[in-house]
Amino acid sequence: MEKAKVLILAGFLGSGKTTLLKQLLIEERRKGSRPAVLMNEIGSVSIDSDAVPGDIPLSELLNGCVCCTLQDQLERQLLLLCQQHAPETIIIEATGVAHPIDILDACLSPDLLPFIKDPLIISVIDSPRWLKRENMSIQSRMLLTEQVKHADLLLWNKTGSVTEAEREQLLEDQNRLNPKVTALFTDYAKVDNSLIRSLSSHEKGDYQTVRIGEQLKVKTFIHTFSGPVSKERFEDWLRNEAPDTIYRMKGYMQFSEKPGTVLMHYSYGLPQYEPEFMKKPLRIVIIGEELDKDELSSQLNRLVE
Incomplete structure (x- = not known):
C-alpha cells in the first residue's frame, strides 16, 4: 500500500x-x-x-x-x-x-x-x-x-x-x-x-512548549443570534467595542439591510463576508484571550433588530 x-x-x-x-x-x-x-x-x-x-x-x-x-x-x-x-x-x-x-x-x-x-x-x-x-x-x-x-x-x-x-x-x-x-x-x-x-521536511531544532491552559490562555465560546442584525451596527461594534484580545470570529449571520445568510470571517480587525446558500444556524464562534463572555453576549444581543 x-x-x-x-x-x-x-x-x-x-x-x-x-x-x-x-x-x-x-x-x-x-x-x-x-x-x-x-x-x-x-x-x-x-x-x-x-x-x-x-x-x-x-x-x-x-x-x-x-x-x-x-x-x-x-x-x-x-x-x-x-x-x-x-x-x-x-x-x-x-x-x-x-x-x-x-x-x-x-x-x-x-x-x-x-x-x-x-x-x-x-x-x-x-x-x-x-x-x-x-x-x-x-x-x-x-x-x-x-x-x-x-x-x-x-x-x-x-x-x-x-x-x-x-x-x-x-x-x-x-x-x-x-x-x-x-x-x-x-x-x-x-x-x-x-x-x-x-518540498521535503528539514531537520527541526529545539522548540519552546506553549500549551493552552498552561501558558496560552485562549478561550472559545459560541454566540447564537436570535435574528438578523444591522451590518452597520455590527461593524461599528467591531471598530469601537470589540476587545483587541479577540483573535478570530467565524460563523453565520443575517443582516437586516439585505436578505440571505452570510459566512462571516473576522481576524485582526477586518470582517469578510461570503454568501451562504444553505440554511445554517445563526451563530458565531469567538476565540481570544481575557474575554468576558457575558459582556460580549450582551453587546451582540443588542445588535439584533
Whole structure:
C-alpha cells in the first residue's frame, strides 16, 4: 500500500489556513488523487468543516488541541483514516493555537509509520499581525514565533497592504528564525501546489512548549443570534467595542439591510463576508484571550433588530 503524504497546516488564529485547505483540495481533486482531511477546533463547534466537500473523508477533533489534550486521539484518527480510506494525501488543519512540532511528533508515531510519509509543516502567517505582534500576549507571540521557526514552507500571507520596508522586515525575521525555510509572500494563501510537492521536511531544532491552559490562555465560546442584525451596527461594534484580545470570529449571520445568510470571517480587525446558500444556524464562534463572555453576549444581543 502506498504511504500517504501528510501536510500540516499551522498558523495562528485567522491567518488563512482554511483558505489554503480549500485550494489544496481543489488541486487534489483536479489531479484525481485521494485526499483526506483532519480538522481540529478548540471549541465544541466547527465552522471550517463546511469547507470540506462531502465526498472527501473528514475527521474532526473538537473541544481541545491536538498538540496536548487530543494528541492520542490525533494518532488514532490518522490511523483510522489510513486504514479505512487509503488516502494519497492527508491534510491536517490544526487549531490556530497548536504547536506544529507536537503535531509532527504525533505523525511520527511507530503505529503510523507503515501508513504515512514525509510530514510537511506549512505555516500560514498573518503578516500585519506579525508586524504588530507586540500587541499580543507574551504567550501568543511565543507561539507565533514557533510557527515561523519550524515551518518547511512559510507563507507570509495578507501582504497586499504591506509596504516594501515591511517586506524587508519579514525577510529579516524569517532569516533570523528559520534560514532554511522556503518562503513566499501571498494573498489569500495562494501557492503553486507543485512547489509543495517538491518540498521535503528539514531537520527541526529545539522548540519552546506553549500549551493552552498552561501558558496560552485562549478561550472559545459560541454566540447564537436570535435574528438578523444591522451590518452597520455590527461593524461599528467591531471598530469601537470589540476587545483587541479577540483573535478570530467565524460563523453565520443575517443582516437586516439585505436578505440571505452570510459566512462571516473576522481576524485582526477586518470582517469578510461570503454568501451562504444553505440554511445554517445563526451563530458565531469567538476565540481570544481575557474575554468576558457575558459582556460580549450582551453587546451582540443588542445588535439584533
